[in-house]
Amino acid sequence: MSVLGLSCTRCNAQYPIGPLFYGCPACHKKGLGGALTVVYDYPAIAKTLDREAWGRHSHSIWRFKDLLPVQDPAFQISLGEGNTALVQPRVVCETAGLPRLYIKNETTNPTWAFKDRFHASSISMAKAMGYTKVTASTTGNHGASTAAYSAAAGMKTCAILCHPESSPLQRNIIRMYGGHAFVLENRYQYLETFVNDHGFYPSTTMEPMPVGTPFGIEGYKTIAFEVYAQLGGKTPDRMFFPIAAGDVLYGPWKGFRELKQLGIADRLPVLHGIQPAGCNPYVQSFRQGLHDVITHPDPRSIALSIRDDMGGRPALEALYESGGDASDVSEEEIVEAVHLLARSGFLVEPSSAASVAGAVKAGRQGRISRDDTVVCIVTGSGAKWPEVVEKLVPSPTPVEPTWDDICRELGL
Template identity: 35%
Template sequence: MTYTGVLRCVRCGTERADTDPYAPCAPCLADGVHVNPFAVYDLSGAQWRRDPARPGVFGWQHLLPLRPGTAPVSLGEGGTPLLPLARTAARLGLARLYLKDESRNPTWSYKDRLIAVAVARAVQDGATTVAVASTGNHGAAAAAYAGAAGLRCVVLTLESVPLTMKVLMQSYGAAVVALRAAPDRWKVLAEGVATRGWVPLSGYLSPPAGSNPFGVDGYKTIAYEVVESLGAAPDVLVVPAAYGDGLAGIRRGFEDLVALGVVPDVPRLVAAEPFGPYADALANGFRPGHFLPAGPTVAFSIGTPVATYQGYAALSGGAAATASDDEIMAAQLALAREEGIYLEASSALPAAVLGKLVAAGTIAPDDTVVLLGTSTGLKDIGVTAARLPAVPVIEPTLASLDAVLGKEA
């Protein structure tokens, strides 16, 4: 199996050579729709098993958009555990519930999969500078992998992002600047791509289309690993969703497995989101540039009011569900206390919508369900701390401890 060097639009099917890979599909652009094209593969004779001699996600390099001889840019990403959530499953009446814990990646989020592939491709193509518009996880991953590859990295972030995110991006050596409004980041990034030859590791269009299309295929490896761990495809996989990169990549991974005869069907994908653009698109059809009302959210890293076509297409046969800030934070603390897993607020969204999906019948009691936990709660401890009481200071006696605990310790 080889990557063919061809990109195909997920909306209209138009194909083109990958000589200008980061531009949106031209026919769709003429229709007023921003759509990413994706890599086309020849799957004849392909095997989906990983090569243990290659590091990280590059164990699946034969299923990634890279030449066979391209050197991996790996920090050991991927291979994350699929953890059973026994107590949560029992509380909700589910037979089999798991969490794919992507907080175990090198920069503590699943963005490492996307960036590892995108940076390896940038090196293959002779790039010197990569750039990203990010509220944190994407930028931290980009900075780390660019540093490992010896590339210059420019991160365009927002003034409002948590200090931890900014410190991570700067510590990995990126040139980090903040802007006040999200669309301003895309404007600057688009100019850098057009005039300076920067390789974009994220999207840069408004309305958004999605990220670096080569990098999106890094998320295919999540599907491969889930099937590797379970020995089969799950019935349902719930994913935190913003611009749909994870949804698109994971679906593409399962489509590979269907084409290779490994699994019979793509599982039902569910978008977990704060404001509901995917729920709206599934109910009313995809409307280019349709923005829903939105405001601040604890799930700031996926707080988009607009859907992408790639995310909408990935949800074919699936669903979408929303959760409020209070529901998200309750789910974050429940996962931590019931299962010993502390996720970033945006990553707790799949757990926050799970009960609603069960109540609606979208998830049946006997389904095998996987939640995607995309990032660690350590990226934004402030939002959790605001929901917790102050830690009491006591005298060094058991009586003082008992006074706080309300019972004998």
């Protein structure tokens, strides 16, 4: 059995695998967020690791089962997530002046977002622990994925607490999967009641001292395993992530650390966490050299999915450890990145484009070398946000245009 238990990322206390939803109980008692992380028996894994299985073409994160928390195949839920393309977006590469820039296109996951890696692992753990009711708080993507994997796992009830600005399409998608979508301003108090009084499994970050779901974050490690293999057994020089809770950054960081620990990779990437300038708690915390993320008093941005007013300590520590940074991008830079990606052939939502906006900005400012291999995580599809696409589309679709109108539009 390669899973040893849970360890606190703040105080290193060790616990057996179990439903410790508020993080480390010792830290929680002191009013601190002690995010837990799954610990494995790495020397044992190094001896038995089936790396051939990693290379096999399979749309499921479970080909990396040696480094995932659910080891019994009976509980390993999959909708065919992962194995996403690592591709070069032509117009982005040209604009940034970065010929070795790639995107990891997570929009092709089953619910069109990287979140599916999280829930494949998290909901499998919920099933393994005997839960039949699941809840999550969401701006859209997270809840859609929770509902899809709850359906796949045969969960009896899935209650999703939606941000008031979440897209109506996302809420309908949740309902189509059999979930219940409730639009609520203060979602945390409901989350607590579901968990504490009604036996729900929270597949979500717990507040008020944000701690991620350790079992979900394990799923994100598979981004690192795939990127490493797709680059022909190499670590990229730099990686750019759009961050909110920060799990999307901490997960792959842990994955790369494990590759190094197992003697597979010889080095770690430099990480860049990107946030909107109107909601940048990591950036402010990083600039002040803090070790906990401050709360942003008045978050504003078109990038709703990364408009979180707080964040978690593990991602902030990962930025320091990797020698990277947290930096912000303006609304104009985010929108420009959406268009650069679209003109390259990729339709993404603004939050998703923030990683690319950060890389383009760094490239233009000459802060990164043209020779660097750069990977931007492109997290979610634009297709789930019709209202945003409508706002950003360069010109409205002409209805019954005259021949003159057509010639003018085409420049004939």
